[in-house]
Amino acid sequence: MSGDKHQQDENMVLSGNSKVSKSPSTGIKDVQSDADTWLSQGIASFQQGDYRRAIAAFNQALQINPDLAQAYHYRAMSHYCQGDALGAIGDFDEVLRLNPQNAQAYSDRGLILATLNDRWGAMQDYNQALQIDPNYAKGYLNRSMLRLALEDYQGAIADCDQVIRMNPNLAEGYLNRGIARFEVEAYQDAIGDCDRALAINRDLTAAYFNRGMNQIALGAYQEAIADFNHVLELNPNDAQAYLNRGYVRLQLGENWSSIEDFDQAMRLEPVAAKAFFQQIANTLNQEPDAVEDDESKLIQGLMVQGNLRYQLGDYQAALNAYNQVLNLDPNCTEAYNQRSTVRSAMGDYQGAIADLDRVKTLSLATPFSPEPVSVATDEPTPQEYHKIGVHKLNQEDFHGAIEAFNYVLQDNQNNATALTCRGFAYRRLGDKPRAIADFQKAAKVFYEQGDMKSSQEVIKTLKKLRQ
Secondary structure, three states, X not given: OOOOOOOOOOOOOOOOOOOOOOOOOHHHHHHHHHHHHHHHHHHHHHHOOOHHHHHHHHHHHHHHOOOOHHHHHHHHHHHHHOOOHHHHHHHHHHHHHHOOOOHHHHHHHHHHHHHOOOHHHHHHHHHHHHHHOOOOHHHHHHHHHXXXXXXXXXXXXXXXXXXXXXXXXXXXXXXXXXXXXXXXXXXXXHHXXXXXXXXXXXXXXXXXXXXXXXXXXXXXXXXXXXHHHHHHHHOOOOHHHHHXXXXXHHHOOOHHHHHHHHHHHXXXXXXXXXXXXXXXXXXXXXXXXOOOOOHHHHHHHHHHHHHHHHHOOOHHHXXXXXXXXXXXXXXXXXXXXXXXXXXXXXXXXXXXXXXXXXXXXXXXXOOOOOOOOOOOXXXXXXXXXXXHHHHHHHOOOHHHHHHHHHHHHHHOOOOHHHHHHHHHHHHHOOOHHHHHHHHHHHHXXXXXXXXXXXXXXXXXXXXXXXX
């Protein structure tokens, strides 16, 4: 089982209440009015997800009034959303120069320092924010995330207790406390926290994931699979969910399904998948017990072992596993396909070709039976269209996925998950402008919903797409 848990990143909060002071002097007031106009335009562009235009407008406002703290704050946010962490820190420095008692600016700067792995600096900023405003719930929430990273689980729980006391309707407070409780093996309490988080926000992906992790720890495998299914409905590109669902299926003896999950994770995040395989490889060191398993399960177990060994680069062990499969079932085309890949990796090209020829021979000998086509009598719901889109994404039918997510977005144009999925489909088709537009809007919607983890992941994808 993977020890890598989904975590809700530190939450950056916009201040919509700051006022721009105006000078009583008429001439200065006119100039200030121009600065306010640029500020308003920048805020509007920021809220639309057009961060470049927002930054340009804030630049104009600050050229007119270099002491406009709100422009620095919003420009910092815009830099952050574009992936420019250093630019954001510089702007927060200016906010704090103008107002050293701004608790939110300290907390927001701490968030960015944490993303840069400056944990000491982040902790200093969070502590300063809470010294200025001991009732600043977001400051406690952000600090709880840092304490999780520092493995100070009791401290994280204490911070989350403060968050929940101040704002019992903030789902992330329960989520972070649940993560900390998982680490101290208080699994039932952690599940209770995930339940409370989901009662507030039923689309909180991280809560489903972490509840699934606790279910695994308790041996409640079917419940864990149900939670990971929820994660993948909301985010079909979550490699960790595939890996952990694959692990659970492996424990249940559902080996073919496990292979499918591991393969999907390998396509999405090969480095993370290989690390996961290394972690669980010890459970596959011994040969499957033919006395306890029937022949079908034995074959499936050997296929899983061969696939994992291949992913880890242990080609000889993988070859041995596939050889054993073919000794049991000389007509297993999947084993020939996989052995061909291994032989090619080992430089045995003649053996690899021979395996592919065997697959071709077996395929020609097997009559083709088309699956029956079902005719839908009712228009699918948006939720059903979402599932259709996810399925088509997994099948690499990107045009079909886009069509399905279009229907979802007709029902709700601010469905951030559907926007992200459609963006991935556009990206795979090479349509960068549409992909960027979808990712920008999705990042903004996730941000406004307080789902900073998802927002940051989408922003990372945007950065890669723009390179």
